[in-house]
Amino acid sequence: MKSLIRLLSSVRLAIFLFILVTAVSILGTFLPGLNLYRTPWYLSLLLLFALNILVCTLTRSYPRLRRILKPSWDWTSSGLTAAAASQTFKQEAELEGLVRALREALAARRYRTRELKRDGAVLLLARKRTLGGFGADIVHLGLLVILAGGILSGVLGRKEDLVLSPGRIADVPWAGFQVRLEDFKTDYYPSGNVRSWKSRLTVLKEGNPALTRTIEVNRPLKYGGVNFYQSSYGWNWDEASVILRVRKNGDPAFAREIEVRVGGETELPETDLRIAAVRFVPDFVLDGANEVRTRSNEPNNPAVQIEARRTGRSILSGWLFSKYPEYGRVREAEATGLAFELRDVKADQFSVLQAASDPGASWIWIGCAAVMAGLFLAFYRAPREIRVILEVKKGKVETVLAGQSTKAVEAVRTDLDAVVSAARRERS
């Protein structure tokens, strides 16, 4: 057990896990098919890392706290001169006066100083930004909260796509209320690019409207612990109708517009023909095998395959394109003298809303705040410490100072210079 704790609290394990998690994560981005990040393996790795962080933080923060609350005075002037940032000076001055001058100079640099007298010598321990020493611990605890939040999201989070045509109502299965899509519209920039998708939603509680709000991408609706996001949209092409214009060669007076449901047929007035819309694709393309396909679900190149039938027999068929009427081609088994054009397509547009509840999210934000506060403390408010020993030697006061900081050695050096030059002005 003890050796296990020693292993889990070791920085070597942390370094090993840093490298392992990084390597595995890199692998995952190049093998997206594996969906590595959602496997138990990856999660176990993260949990082991979390355990390492937890044990490290617990075993290290207590001694650190002790050091700060009950500092050790167990240092000597020869020890101080060996420090990375150290200064020594001798001067004819009164011991008390020099101590006061040093304390004032330290206070001017915002150090808090404690004093101890030992064997005729005076020891000063000055500290600044003590809280910064706990920065790393706060970061690590924040990371644990984030991981816990992530697990909570994974276990308790609910997510569902609601596909809604205007006027339709959808149940939010776990929330005990419903939403109705009032309308859905797409705004465009003058250039023709999409500016926004807007879904006007009404929340229904036991059938009664509770509130109506328009949601957009980046502007979700939050209601009763459920967030509603504008997630996607589309057209119900399976139930589309096409508007066809039919003209007769040599008869300018003959111009008819008819609406035909895809999969159905409509009578062409004043003739004995029925026109069928056999197949519709929103984004026509021919694939390698010369088969008709749709490139996307957007109406980029709407095309309809029509057929003209007389007493159930096909006498004419071909493809029409609404954006490229000149490419329309029909083959006739019997001459009809008719010309067809695809004028318009009517299809219901639907909006896809994502309903999501994520009880882990608030933990994530708490964890993020802790991580940022900790990083700020650790790197921008790094703790500094200055130790001083003053001793009277042969009528002069010898002052030895040493600065200490893991993250701000340069700054401590500057502080030392300032404190020393202020103190040296003190003469007896």
Next chain:
Amino acid sequence: MTEPKMFLAAFILYILAAVLYLFFLLLKKESAARNGYVLAAAGAVLHTLALILRVFVSGHAPFTNMYESLSFLAWASIAAYLVLERAFAIRKIGPFLLLLVIALMALASSPLMPKEAAPLVPALQSYWLWLHVSVTLIGEAFFAVGTLASLLYLAAERRERKGTARKGEKDEKASAHYDAVSYRVIAIGFPLFTLGGLVFGMVWAYKAWGSYWSWDPKEVWTLITWFIYGLYLHTRIVMGWKGRRSALIAVIAFLAALFTFFGVNYLLVGLHSYA
């Protein structure tokens, strides 16, 4: 002046500044470096105006496509350097930093990068675009300066090891200085990168996509970059690594940051398809 002209003027000033800094590096003329600093600062002022103008013309944040993002990263790198040069006494990083900035500007100006200010797609219409991208790129600018310090450390350390230290140059001191500067600069960038890349990214993803984390390649690579910088900081702070090993980790971390910035867009498919 229009935005492209200002961009070009800034670009030219950066090139002239780089020439002066190179004079300083090769001929040891301090005055050349001082003048280089002034030209680089003038370039940065024009560059700032170009970015502001871009915002007014396009009506949105100046980092919504590769051209804009590269230009902003170049601006942030120059700005970070101008602030740090005095504070950390790192003049010799100047020529290399300017070469990096010139490379970014040249890449931004290449015909492969569409420059038109396109209207924003719905997913990008959020003030989080400002926060997420700008803070991330400013963090990366500090990483860039820190990485150059690491590279200069490696060069100085190599000269020192081979006993070919230049006359009058105390390389031992130089290498120790670059080693310390690299850490201090990366330590400034790390909280910024964490805030912009990860925290603001998660908040925005939660608002726009309905999920704060989707294991999208750009997200994962941001995390990978963060892990490698985390490794750098832990080996240094806790294990006391310094010098070569430390510098190598810093360089690898920056390569990961660059891959997150460029590589992911061109090599991996994901949600961040617009940036």
